[in-house]
Amino acid sequence: MRVIHFSGLAILALVRSSVAAAVQSNESSFSADAARYRWAPGTVISYKGSPDFRQATERWDIYKPPTYSVAITPAVEADVATAVKLARQQKVPLLATGGRHGISTTLAKMQGGVAIDLSKLNSISIDKKAVTITVGPGVRFGDVYEPLYKAGFQIQTGTATCPGMIGVTLGGGIGRLDGLQGLVLDALVSARIVLANGTLLEVSKTSNPDLFWGVQGAGQNFGVVTSATYKVQPLYKGGIWTSVDLIVPIEKNLSYFKAVSGMLPMPADLTVQTTAVYNTTLKRTQLLSSLVYAGPKEAGLKAMAPILNLGPFPFQNVSTLALDKLNENAMFQANAAICVKQQIFDVYGFNLKTFDVPTMVSVVRKMSDFFDTQPAARKSALLLETWPNQAVMAVPDDATAYPWRDATTYGRGLIEEIRQIELRWDTPGDPVEAAANSLGRDVRAALAATSGYGNLTVYVNYAWGDESLESIYGAKKLPRLARLKAQYDPSNVFQFYHALPTSYP
Numbered sequence: 001m002r003v004i005h006f007s008g009l010a011i012l013a014l015v016r017s018s019v020a021a022a023v024q025s026n027e028s029s030f031s032a033d034a035a036r037y038r039w040a041p042g043t044v045i046s047y048k049g050s051p052d053f054r055q056a057t058e059r060w061d062i063y064k065p066p067t068y069s070v071a072i073t074p075a076v077e078a079d080v081a082t083a084v085k086l087a088r089q090q091k092v093p094l095l096a097t098g099g100r101h102g103i104s105t106t107l108a109k110m111q112g113g114v115a116i117d118l119s120k121l122n123s124i125s126i127d128k129k130a131v132t133i134t135v136g137p138g139v140r141f142g143d144v145y146e147p148l149y150k151a152g153f154q155i156q157t158g159t160a161t162c163p164g165m166i167g168v169t170l171g172g173g174i175g176r177l178d179g180l181q182g183l184v185l186d187a188l189v190s191a192r193i194v195l196a197n198g199t200l201l202e203v204s205k206t207s208n209p210d211l212f213w214g215v216q217g218a219g220q221n222f223g224v225v226t227s228a229t230y231k232v233q234p235l236y237k238g239g240i241w242t243s244v245d246l247i248v249p250i251e252k253n254l255s256y257f258k259a260v261s262g263m264l265p266m267p268a269d270l271t272v273q274t275t276a277v278y279n280t281t282l283k284r285t286q287l288l289s290s291l292v293y294a295g296p297k298e299a300g301l302k303a304m305a306p307i308l309n310l311g312p313f314p315f316q317n318v319s320t321l322a323l324d325k326l327n328e329n330a331m332f333q334a335n336a337a338i339c340v341k342q343q344i345f346d347v348y349g350f351n352l353k354t355f356d357v358p359t360m361v362s363v364v365r366k367m368s369d370f371f372d373t374q375p376a377a378r379k380s381a382l383l384l385e386t387w388p389n390q391a392v393m394a395v396p397d398d399a400t401a402y403p404w405r406d407a408t409t410y411g412r413g414l415i416e417e418i419r420q421i422e423l424r425w426d427t428p429g430d431p432v433e434a435a436a437n438s439l440g441r442d443v444r445a446a447l448a449a450t451s452g453y454g455n456l457t458v459y460v461n462y463a464w465g466d467e468s469l470e471s472i473y474g475a476k477k478l479p480r481l482a483r484l485k486a487q488y489d490p491s492n493v494f495q496f497y498h499a500l501p502t503s504y505p
């Protein structure tokens with residue numbers, strides 16, 4: 001097995017061990033072709049079984065993962081283009097990887113191809129004058145909090161520190177600043193993208209604006225984004241946030257969900273995250289509630305009063321956090337555990353416009369029954385992210401390909417809630433998988449039925465992989481997206497993430 005580190009034009013080939021004959025012959029032909037290209041110092045080509053390969057391909061979710069024979073880890077943007085050209089010349093499928101936190105089962109359609117591991121392209125530069133940040137595709141959310149905070153700025157991100165910033169942006173990017181600043185993709189000013197033919201394009205409102213539109217919501221389909229520039233904002237209220245964690249016993253489900261429902265539309269500076277989990281000590285289902293407010297404690301507790309008034313709770317913790325430490329510490333400090341690599345996560349997602357209390361109670365009961373009968377899957381959870389969306393809705397629907405910001409269309413200006421069912425077990429192949437998938441589809445269907453959308457709709461980055469294109473991208477956006485796909489990736493090179501068609505309908 002071989003790992004090739006490129007040092008200038010010199011190729012250092014390390015023969016490590018032998019592998020199956022078939023792989024070996026692919027490897028020889030691949031490395032022979034790879035040697036014909038000029039690679040920058042630091043770019044690494046590694047093959048299955050080597051430590052470099054493991055490092056370049058290790059994922060967060062190992063449920064239905066993509067697999068590779070070769071990984072290319074470019075050290076510079078130009079080598080991304082070279083990697084694309086090489087994979088195409090070899091006629092092997094390719095998949096770019098950013099934070100490697102993709103949860104879609106469509107990624108499993110990639111088997112035995114080339115991983116273009118973007119982790120070394122991890123530069124961050126803040127331009128105080130332009131009020132922007134430019135990041136490489138190897139940057140994770142957790143990398144930008146501190147430098148931005150120290151410079152007096154903030155940007156909307158997801159809630160965990162570990163997903164790739166650009167990878168998340170390409171689908172939307174939802175989180176605790178949705179109400180104040182919008183989706184992560186709403187902050188995008190421009191991006192550089194390597195197309196299937198290896199050419200590099202800049203996309204922005206003024207440069208290739210049509211592709212820029214498509215990148216903002218379906219961006220995994222057109223090329224490899226090698227850098228992205230976002231607008232940032234001055235720290236809101238000095239960057240001080242209030243976080244409250246509560247354990248809500250199952251007896252209070254109904255009053256809890258009524259309180260959440262009564263708070264809608266959620267104020268722009270308040271978010272509520274509810275997780276139905278199994279408590280192994282008490283041997284019963286309970287709700288974990290994470291309330292987060294952008295501002296100091298007194299105002300925060302006032303905004304959260306409809307839920308706090310349901311107390312006392314068996315556990316209640318109030319903390320004041322600086323924004324750069326918020327996502328590590330909010331929600332029961334779950335971030336560290338959430339970000340552990342190589343776990344099984346079988347995730348069903350769906351969007352809701354309306355918060356139907358009887359449905360909430362009924363799906364928590366379904367989860368509870370599941371925990372009772374399936375002990376192997378007691379790490380599973382139903383996660384309800386009740387985000388405000390004032391700033392998301394302030395952006396015109398046709399400004400980007402992201403399809404689910406139009407919640408006001410359905411009346412009363414309720415929030416758009418993105419929800420997930422995370423089904424989990426420890427051992428690949430465990431018989432609990434069939435029961436878990438059946439529950440996932442059942443709970444998703446129950447929530448979709450009262451979602452206010454009339455049918456299942458799902459944020460692309462939370463989609464399982466069995467949903468219709470319309471459920472993911474929205475029927476209205478699909479014709480334009482298909483035209484872009486036909487123009488920029490007619491051979492469907494970028495096909496492993498809820499692939500767009502080249503014509504629609």
Ligand SMILES: Cc1cc2nc3c(=O)[nH]c(=O)nc-3n(C[C@H](O)[C@H](O)[C@H](O)COP(=O)(O)OP(=O)(O)OC[C@H]3O[C@@H](n4cnc5c(N)ncnc54)[C@H](O)[C@@H]3O)c2cc1C
Nearest residue numbers: 097098099100101102137158159164167173174225461497
């Ligand atoms: C623990 C966890 C927490 C999450 N929290 C949130 C959240 O708070 N908010 C939210 O919106 N989403 C969240 N997500 C979902 C997240 O948006 C998606 O999983 C996203 O695809 C992760 O991107 P990645 O780069 O880490 O993953 P990858 O697996 O590296 O990539 C996913 C897909 O994007 C493509 N891609 C990645 N980078 C590029 C690039 N530079 N150019 C072209 N294509 C690229 C890949 O080819 C692949 O098809 C979370 C996921 C996890 C696992």
